[in-house]
Amino acid sequence: MKTDLLEVNDLKKYFPISRASILGAKRVVKAVDGVAFTIREGETLSLVGESGCGKSTTGRAILQLVKPTSGSVLFEGNEIIGTPPKQMRALRQKMQIIFQDPGSTLDRKMTIGESIAEPFLIHRTIPKDEVAFRVAEIMRLVSLDPDFRTKYPHELSGGQRQRIGIARAIALSPRLVVCDEPVSALDVSIKVQILNLLKDIQQELNLTYLFISHDLGVVRQISNSVAIMYLGRIVELGDVETIFGAALHPYTRALLSAVPRARVDQRVEKIVLPGSIPSPVNPPSGCHFHTRCPEAVEECRKVEPVLREFSGGHSCSCLRR
Amino acid sequence: MVSSGFDVANTNLLKITDLKITFKTREGVKTAVDGIDLEIGKGEIVGLVGESGCGKSVTSLSILRLLPERTASVAGGDIQLQGRSLLACDEKELRKIRGERISMIFQEPMTSLNPVFTIGDQVSEILYEHHGKHSASRAEIRKQVIEMFRLIGISMPESRFASYPHQLSGGLRQRVMIAMALICKPDLLIADEPTTALDVTIQAQILELMKKLRKELGTSILLITHDLGIIAEFAERVYIMYAGKIVESGAVNDIFLHPLHPYTIGLLHSIPKIEEKVDRMESIPGTVPSINNIPSGCRFHPRCTCARKICETSEPGLLDRNGQRVRCHQYSPAWASEGVVITV
Numbered sequence: 001m002k003t004d005l006l007e008v009n010d011l012k013k014y015f016p017i018s019r020a021s022i023l024g025a026k027r028v029v030k031a032v033d034g035v036a037f038t039i040r041e042g043e044t045l046s047l048v049g050e051s052g053c054g055k056s057t058t059g060r061a062i063l064q065l066v067k068p069t070s071g072s073v074l075f076e077g078n079e080i081i082g083t084p085p086k087q088m089r090a091l092r093q094k095m096q097i098i099f100q101d102p103g104s105t106l107d108r109k110m111t112i113g114e115s116i117a118e119p120f121l122i123h124r125t126i127p128k129d130e131v132a133f134r135v136a137e138i139m140r141l142v143s144l145d146p147d148f149r150t151k152y153p154h155e156l157s158g159g160q161r162q163r164i165g166i167a168r169a170i171a172l173s174p175r176l177v178v179c180d181e182p183v184s185a186l187d188v189s190i191k192v193q194i195l196n197l198l199k200d201i202q203q204e205l206n207l208t209y210l211f212i213s214h215d216l217g218v219v220r221q222i223s224n225s226v227a228i229m230y231l232g233r234i235v236e237l238g239d240v241e242t243i244f245g246a247a248l249h250p251y252t253r254a255l256l257s258a259v260p261r262a263r264v265d266q267r268v269e270k271i272v273l274p275g276s277i278p279s280p281v282n283p284p285s286g287c288h289f290h291t292r293c294p295e296a297v298e299e300c301r302k303v304e305p306v307l308r309e310f311s312g313g314h315s316c317s318c319l320r321r
Numbered sequence: 322m323v324s325s326g327f328d329v330a331n332t333n334l335l336k337i338t339d340l341k342i343t344f345k346t347r348e349g350v351k352t353a354v355d356g357i358d359l360e361i362g363k364g365e366i367v368g369l370v371g372e373s374g375c376g377k378s379v380t381s382l383s384i385l386r387l388l389p390e391r392t393a394s395v396a397g398g399d400i401q402l403q404g405r406s407l408l409a410c411d412e413k414e415l416r417k418i419r420g421e422r423i424s425m426i427f428q429e430p431m432t433s434l435n436p437v438f439t440i441g442d443q444v445s446e447i448l449y450e451h452h453g454k455h456s457a458s459r460a461e462i463r464k465q466v467i468e469m470f471r472l473i474g475i476s477m478p479e480s481r482f483a484s485y486p487h488q489l490s491g492g493l494r495q496r497v498m499i500a501m502a503l504i505c506k507p508d509l510l511i512a513d514e515p516t517t518a519l520d521v522t523i524q525a526q527i528l529e530l531m532k533k534l535r536k537e538l539g540t541s542i543l544l545i546t547h548d549l550g551i552i553a554e555f556a557e558r559v560y561i562m563y564a565g566k567i568v569e570s571g572a573v574n575d576i577f578l579h580p581l582h583p584y585t586i587g588l589l590h591s592i593p594k595i596e597e598k599v600d601r602m603e604s605i606p607g608t609v610p611s612i613n614n615i616p617s618g619c620r621f622h623p624r625c626t627c628a629r630k631i632c633e634t635s636e637p638g639l640l641d642r643n644g645q646r647v648r649c650h651q652y653s654p655a656w657a658s659e660g661v662v663i664t665v
Binding site: 159259261 | 373520524549573593594
C-alpha cells in the first residue's frame with residue numbers, strides 16, 4: 001500500500017484587489033476556494049481547468065511560493081503551512097517545480113552547466129568538486145548531451161530547454177514535483193518526448209507529480225487521478241479512468257466533449273457551453289457553473305453544492321447528481 | 322468591387338504555385354518556403370498543418386503580401402486569386418483586396434485590436450475604408466456592424482458596440498476579430514491559429530461559429546494550425562508542411578485514415594490520446610530542423626524511421642496516389658532497389 005505523500009485540506013488563496021470606490025467594501029478574488037486532495041507517493045494527480053480556474057495558484061500555494069490564506073498542506077505527514085523560512089528552505093529540496101516556458105525561467109547569461117549546478121551550490125548537498133560530475137549525470141538522465149553544458153539557453157531548442165528545466169527540478173532528488181503546464185509550449189512531435197521523459201524519471205526516482213494542465217489528452221496519458229477545477233473549486237475528483245470514462249459533473253462532460261479528436265472514423269457529440277468563464281471577482285451565486293450549465297435548475301442558483309463521494313475515490317459537486 | 326482581371330467563374334478561388342519565400346539572415350539568404358503548391362476552392366475549408374518554423378504562417382502572410390519587406394521576399398512562384406496574380410498587384414489594388422476579398426484573423430486578438438477605440442468604431446472603420454464615406458450613413462453603418470455582431474453571437478450587440486477591447490473576454494475579442502474580418506463579406510478567410518490562445522470550451526464555440534459562417538456566407542477558409550484534432554473535425558482538405566515543403570496533401574478523410582508520409586504518420590501517433598491510456602506514447606525522434614540547417618535530400622530523413630540511402634541524397638518528388646499527394650521515396654518505383662536502411 002502506497003502512502004500519501006501530499007495531503008491538501010481546505011486550501012484557500014484570496015488575493016486582495018482594489019475597492020470598487022473609495023468608500024466601497026474591501027474586495028478579494030477567491031483564486032483558490034477550499035481545495036482538498038491527496039496524492040500517493042510515486043503517483044500523479046492532474047489539476048485540470050481553463051484559464052483563471054486557480055490551478056496554477058493551487059500549485060504555488062502548496063509550494064508556499066504564494067502564501068495561502070488558510071488551509072492545511074501535509075507533506076510527508078507534516079504541516080508545512082507556517083513553516084519558518086529557514087526550515088522551508090530545507091524543505092524546498094524535496095519540493096520542486098517545472099514551469100511552462102523554460103525560455104523565460106532560465107538565466108540567459110548562465111551556461112546550461114551553471115544553471116543545472118545552481119541548486120547544488122545553493123543547498124550545498126554535495127561537495128563542490130563533485131558538482132560537475134553530478135551535473136553530467138543529471139544531463140544524461142534527461143537525455144541531454146553533457147557536452148551542451150557550455151552552451152547558452154538561446155542556442156537550444158524549446159524541447160531541449162524544457163529538459164534543462166526538468167534537470168534543475170530533479171537535481172536535488174526531490175520527492176514532489178509540481179509540473180505547471182510543462183509541455184504546453186512545445187511542438188507536437190516534441191511534446192511526447194518530454195512526456196515520456198517525465199514518466200521515465202518518475203519511475204526511476206519514485207517522484208510524485210502534481211501535474212497542472214489544460215490539455216486533456218496529456219492528462220489522460222500521465223495521470224493516476226484527476227481533479228477538475230472551475231472558478232477556484234474542485235468540481236470533480238477521481239481516478240483517471242473514472243473521470244475519462246464515467247464523468248458525472250456537467251462541466252467535466254462538456255470539457256471532455258469539446259476537445260477536438262484527431263480522427264475521422266468516429267465523432268463525439270459536442271456539448272458546446274454558452275457564454276464564457278465568469279470573472280472570479282464576482283462569481284455566480286450557488287453553483288458557480290450554473291450560468292453555463294445545460295442541466296441547471298432554479299435550485300442551482302441558490303444552493304452551493306459540496307463535493308460528495310459517489311464511489312471509491314470518485315467525488316463530484318453537483319446538485320443534480 | 323474589384324472588377325478587372327478576376328475570373329469569377331473559376332471554381333479555384335486561390336491557387337498558389339511553386340511559391341518560394343526567402344529571408345535575409347545574418348548567415349545569408351535562407352529559404353523558408355521552398356516551392357509549395359496549394360489550392361482553395363470556393364466555400365472550401367482547407368487546413369495547413371505544421372510545427373513551428375515550418376513556414377505555414379509565412380505562407381499565409383505572403384498571400385496578403387504582409388511579409389516584412391526589408392527581410393522577406395517572394396523569390397519565385399505565383400499566388401492567384403481567381404486567375405489574377407496577387408504578386409503583380411500594386412498597393413492600391415491590394416488595399417481593395419485586403420478585407421474585401423481576403424481577410425485574416427490571428428492567434429492573439431488583443432494584439433490586433435486597438436485598445437483606445439471601441440470595438441464598434443473599429444469594425445465600422447473597415448466599412449468606411451472600403452465603401453467610402455459617402456455611400457452609407459453613420460446610422461446605416463452602425464446597423465450593419467450590429468447585425469454582424471449578432472451573427473457572430475455577441476450578446477447585447479447594441480451596448481457592446483461601445484465597449485473597449487479590455488472589457489471583453491478572450492473569446493469575445495476573437496469574435497470581434499472575426500466580425501472585422503467578415504464585415505465586407507470576403508471570399509476567403511485566412512485563420513492563423515485562431516483558437517490557440519483560447520480555452521477549450523471557448524474554442525468549441527469559435528469553431529462552431531466559423532462553420533456556421535461558412536454555411537451562411539459561403540466563405541472559404543484557410544485554417545492554419547498545429548492541432549490535428551481541429552483539422553479532423555473542421556477541414557475538408559489538408560496540407561501537411563515540414564521544413565518549408567508540403568510533404569503530403571489530400572482529403573482529410575483519406576489522410577487521417579491512410580496517412581502515407583512518415584511525418585504525417587508520426588504526427589498522428591504522437592498526439593496524446595484522450596480516448597485511451599497507452600503504456601508508451603510514440604514520438605518522432607529528434608527536433609524540427611532550423612531554417613539555417615535544412616537537411617539534404619528528403620528534409621525529414623534524419624528523423625525518419627524508414628529512411629534509406631536515397632533519402633539522404635535525393636529530394637523526393639510529389640507523387641499522386643488517387644488524389645492524395647505525398648513527397649516520399651517509399652512510394653516511388655525506385656524504392657525497392659534501395660536496400661540500405663539508415664538507422665535513426
